[in-house]
Amino acid sequence: MKDRVLLLAALVGLGLLSSIHAPRTLGLALAAVLILSGRDAPVLLKRAACAVLLFSGAVSIVHAAVVLRSGGDPLPWLVSTNLRVLTMTSLTLLVARRVDLVQAAGCSRPLQFVVVLALAQIAVLRRLVRDFALALRSRGVDRPGLQTAVRYGGAVGAALLLKADHDATTVTQAMTSRGFFNDADQG
Amino acid sequence: MLIKVEHLSHAHDGRPALHGVGFTAQEGERLVLLGCNGSGKSTLLKIIDGLIPPDAGVVTYDDRPVDRAALADRPWRLRFRREVVLLFQDPAAMLFHPTVAEEVAFGPRQLGLDEPEARAVAWIERAGLAALRDRSPHALSRGEQQKVALASLLVLEPRLLLLDEPTASLDPRSTGWLVDLLQDLETTTVVATHSLSLAPELGSRCLVLGEDHTLLHDGPVPRPDADMDLLRRANLVHRHRHDHDGHVHRHDHVHDWE
16 A cells, blocks of 8 residues: 555656746755655666766757757756756656555556566566676676677667567467466456 | 377468477377477477467367467367466566466466465465465576466466476476476376487477477487487487597487586
């Protein structure tokens, strides 16, 4: 019950954050999320920043270039948008860390299956990424050059996509084989 | 006759997986499906379980073709899913419940059997999983996941048990447990493996799939002393350097490196 309430509260919070535009309010919201995170705050903030860096960075640069070219001031939009994205990502990471999603989804069996499968897939893919990193580390003593890093990134991305695709097919077959789509209760 | 496989052919993305495979199995028979990696063992089991439609050929279960029409017939499909079960090569693919107890009870509940929880408890005990019943299946070791997946199938008391490389991720003790368990069952079984040394323990009749995806052999489990040609053609022996008391030479080996 506690997990479900926390998840609902977080979802409401995410909804509210998407409608706030004032940088000061967004800054306060980020501070509140970090206070709620307690000792995990620095790690959480770092992870959230890393997660959004590439996408938000690219969008911000393009937006700033377009607005500056037309003689406008891009700063207000950049501050509010990046603060909002960072706060929402931090809140999502906090929820993932503090809420037992399986318990929170306990109100619906199909939803609970989906959550369990999603968490299992995340664990599998995370292990794959870690194995890739360890394999790369085990094959050299220096940091890889740009070309190697690009090839490595491409290989990891492709492997994740292929693994996710293969696992999704196999999981669906396994569920079919076990009668998942033969629900006697619904018959 | 419980299953009849006729002229089965299948390709994945244009790459052949099975070519003209055919055999039959009587109720209670224990078949071993031997073949090297990529010979089509998993594909064959999935086709028999009605999960992949073959490009050509027919699988008949209990005198009815396992085809689109049969699988669209809800009462028949319900019966088929109760009676024919498949243990996947990666047991994690089968596990989607928060606890072991719920995982094992899922099949009987989903397929309308009586007292699903009581059945699950009995199989959890029999599989030696009592201490793990409230744990998440995904947090278990691969061998434990294999036991949970197997218990989740056997709890249905199936007529046909299809197992895809069931010993591939098991330690020796768990392998022994599985072999004992399979020998105690009266269910018809088809066990896919590339372990030649385990094959005689897993079944009395052997189907050998070749690297060309055809059925090379249907009969007794091949013996290294009498069937070396067949084993070589099926890529089930390995030739490597070998040291006998300081004398280094090369010859065929059939022992397993799992």
